[in-house]
Structure formats: structure tokens, C-alpha cells
Amino acid sequence: MTTQTIPHSPHLVSLTRTRPLQHLSFQDKENQIVEEMKRNQISALPFPTKIYSTQHPLGIPDPVVKSPTKGHSPRLLSQYRSRPLNEEPSEEPFVFRANPPPRELYEGPTGIPQRQQRPVTVPTPFTLETDARDEVEEARREEQLAEILEQEALMKSFHARSVPDFTNVMIPVFSQEPTEVVSFHLLTEERGDQYQTAFRQELEHRQAQEKELRQFQARPLVSSAPFVPQPSSEITESAPFHLSTEERGRKWESEMREKLETRARTESQRRIFKATPATVVHQTPFVPQPSSSRPTKHTFTRTRSDARAEERRKFDERMRQKEEERKRELEERELEKKRREEEEIRQLRKQMQFKARKIPKSCQRSSNGRFSRRPSSATDQSDPDATR
Numbered sequence: 001m002t003t004q005t006i007p008h009s010p011h012l013v014s015l016t017r018t019r020p021l022q023h024l025s026f027q028d029k030e031n032q033i034v035e036e037m038k039r040n041q042i043s044a045l046p047f048p049t050k051i052y053s054t055q056h057p058l059g060i061p062d063p064v065v066k067s068p069t070k071g072h073s074p075r076l077l078s079q080y081r082s083r084p085l086n087e088e089p090s091e092e093p094f095v096f097r098a099n100p101p102p103r104e105l106y107e108g109p110t111g112i113p114q115r116q117q118r119p120v121t122v123p124t125p126f127t128l129e130t131d132a133r134d135e136v137e138e139a140r141r142e143e144q145l146a147e148i149l150e151q152e153a154l155m156k157s158f159h160a161r162s163v164p165d166f167t168n169v170m171i172p173v174f175s176q177e178p179t180e181v182v183s184f185h186l187l188t189e190e191r192g193d194q195y196q197t198a199f200r201q202e203l204e205h206r207q208a209q210e211k212e213l214r215q216f217q218a219r220p221l222v223s224s225a226p227f228v229p230q231p232s233s234e235i236t237e238s239a240p241f242h243l244s245t246e247e248r249g250r251k252w253e254s255e256m257r258e259k260l261e262t263r264a265r266t267e268s269q270r271r272i273f274k275a276t277p278a279t280v281v282h283q284t285p286f287v288p289q290p291s292s293s294r295p296t297k298h299t300f301t302r303t304r305s306d307a308r309a310e311e312r313r314k315f316d317e318r319m320r321q322k323e324e325e326r327k328r329e330l331e332e333r334e335l336e337k338k339r340r341e342e343e344e345i346r347q348l349r350k351q352m353q354f355k356a357r358k359i360p361k362s363c364q365r366s367s368n369g370r371f372s373r374r375p376s377s378a379t380d381q382s383d384p385d386a387t388r
Contacts, residue, residue: 023199025192050166 024032 021203023196025189025196027189027192048166053167
């Protein structure tokens with residue numbers, strides 16, 4: 001069940017907005033601000049005279065006069081590196097003088113120093129970080145407790161502030177005179193006055209028009225004689241008028257009456273029972289005859305699902321072959337990598353194997369059992385180890 005819609009007021013904000021009748025100019029706004037500042041003016045307390053008689057410096061300290069900066073010539077290293085242009089090269093030959101050897105070589109033993117006897121290691125107890133942290137935490141707690149006790153003691157004892165010395169008060173000296181405000185003339189004020197005058201005239205004109213419209217002005221009375229209707233000589237007779245809707249209504253009623261009568265007549269005839277004649281008894285019975293057409297032969301039909309299954313089987317076969325090839329390639333790579341690693345290990349072992357060098361012919365024993373040392377010029381060039 002639907003309820004009736006109840007209208008509500010939209011509560012427009014435009015009904016509460018108002019427009020001022022007078023527009024303030026820039027000068028009027030400034031005057032209004034000045035009046036408001038005068039009303040809210042704060043009266044300052046009188047300046048204490050004891051401050052002028054104090055001897056201590058108050059306020060901004062006197063500026064410190066510094067001595068003027070003295071300029072110094074920059075000390076460039078290039079002037080020490082530079083050579084005079086008229087310097088002639090020295091003709092004295094260069095003589096190399098070696099430094100004397102250190103005396104330690106003659107005094108003490110040379111070569112590998114003797115092994116010094118180290119002192120026996122004395123075990124020292126180890127300190128845990130947890131113990132150090134506990135000590136730091138305990139010290140911090142003691143400091144906090146001492147601060148709290150000190151604050152409580154300060155709060156219990158009252159300390160008054162020292163009285164300032166008002167005997168010598170600094171008297172401020174103003175070097176500059178106060179700035180005087182000079183009124184300046186702006187073109188915008190003239191345009192604002194013109195606009196304000198035009199706006200005021202237009203507003204007064206509209207107010208006068210509205211006042212004239214609000215004044216009531218009645219129409220003058222008719223001074224002629226009152227109207228007296230004249231009696232008519234003929235009386236109007238009402239005549240029936242013809243409507244087409246009445247004809248359509250009478251026609252529809254007659255057609256509807258005929259339809260109802262026809263429907264009642266057909267229904268009364270249908271209620272009368274009439275049996276159909278038995279024609280089947282007099283007809284010959286039905287005898288089935290063999291068919292003259294050839295028997296239907298079943299043929300294999302290829303469906304789309306069979307074609308998709310064949311394509312899927314071929315695709316699976318290709319993927320299986322690719323997978324086998326990939327596995328074969330991986331096995332070959334692993335074998336090749338293993339073979340390369342074995343070869344590298346074999347080469348590394350061969351390089352790490354110790355092989356003694358041959359004794360050069362210059363150090364071989366002669367027939368008399370002595371070592372014969374030949375000069376370098378007589379060295380056999382065929383021996384590869386002799387040239388090393």
C-alpha cells in the first residue's frame with residue numbers, strides 16, 4: 001500500500017541572504033577600522049623610573065668597536081719554486097755518496113733472530129655484557145633516585161629572588177625622530193567615489209519608483225446613468241442537438257445483442273447428442289505390405305570430436321618427442337660437463353705433481369770424481385735447464 005507524498009519546504013539559504021543597501025567605499029572602511037581600533041585601544045602602564053637610575057646595562061648591549069682589518073700579501077708556493085732567469089747551470093760534476101751501514105750489523109747477530117721466551121699466559125676472568133648492563137641500569141636508577149630526592153628537597157625549601165639594583169637606570173636615547181604619516185592621493189579613490197555616487201543615485205531612483213508603485217491610485221467613478229437592460233421581443237426556444245456518440249452507442253448495443261443471441265443458439269445446438277456413423281465396420285481390414293525400398297546401410301560418420309582427438313594425439317606425440325630431445329640434450333650437457341671437469345682435475349693433478357729438474361752438465365762429476373764448473377761461454381746450448 002502506497003502512502004501519499006507529503007511536500008516539504010526545501011529551506012533555501014537564498015531566503016536568509018540579504019544585500020546591503022549602501023556600499024562602503026575604501027575610505028569609509030578605513031575610517032571604520034580606525035574607529036574600531038580607537039575603541040579597542042590598550043592603555044599601557046607607565047614606564048618605571050627606577051630603570052633609568054640603575055648602573056647595570058639593560059636591553060641591547062653597546063656595540064663592540066673592532067680594529068680595522070689589515071691586509072697581508074698571500075704567500076704563494078710558486079714564488080719559492082720559481083728560479084731566477086739569469087741563473088747559470090753549475091759546472092760541478094755530480095758525485096754519489098753512499099750512506100754508511102748501520103752499526104747494529106756489526107754489533108749484534110745477523111740473519112734469523114733468536115726466539116724470545118714469552119711469558120706464561122695468565123687466565124683472566126671474563127665479563128658478561130649482561131653484568132655491565134645491570135651495573136649501568138643500577139647506576140641510572142640511583143641517579144634518578146638522587147634527582148628525585150634533590151627536587152623534593154628544593155621544593156620544600158623556599159628561595160626568594162634577589163632584588164635588582166634600581167639606583168642606576170639606563171635612559172634610552174632615541175637618535176631618530178618618529179615617522180610622520182603623509183596622506184597620499186590614489187586614483188582608485190576617485191573612481192570609487194564616482195562609482196559610489198552612481199550607485200547611490202541608482203538606488204535612490206529605484207527607491208523612488210518603488211515608493212510610487214506602492215501608492216494607491218483609485219480609478220475615477222463613472223458619472224453616467226446606470227445600465228438598464230432592455231427586454232427582448234423574442235424568447236429563445238431550446239432545440240435538441242444531435243451527437244455522434246449516441247449513434248455509435250446505439251449501433252454497439254445492437255451488434256452486442258446479435259452476438260449474444262448467436263452464441264446462445266450455438267450452445268443450445270451443441271447440447272443435442274448426435275452419434276457419428278460406424279463406417280469402420282463396412283471397410284476392409286488393414287493388411288501390412290512389405291516395403292519396396294532398399295534396406296538402410298550404416299556408414300561410419302567422422303565427427304568433429306574424432307578430428308580433435310586425432311589432433312590432440314599428434315600434439316601429445318610432438319610434445320613427448322620434444323621432451324625426450326630436451327632430456328637427451330641435458331644428459332649430453334651433463335656428460336660433457338663431467339668429462340670437462342675430469343679433464344681439468346687431471347690437468348691440475350699433472351701440474352701439481354712434483355718433477356725434479358735435471359742436473360746441468362756444468363755441475364756433473366768428471367772421471368776423476370770432481371765437479372767441473374765451466375764458464376758460461378762453455379755451457380752446452382742443447383741442455384734446456386742450463387739456460388735458466
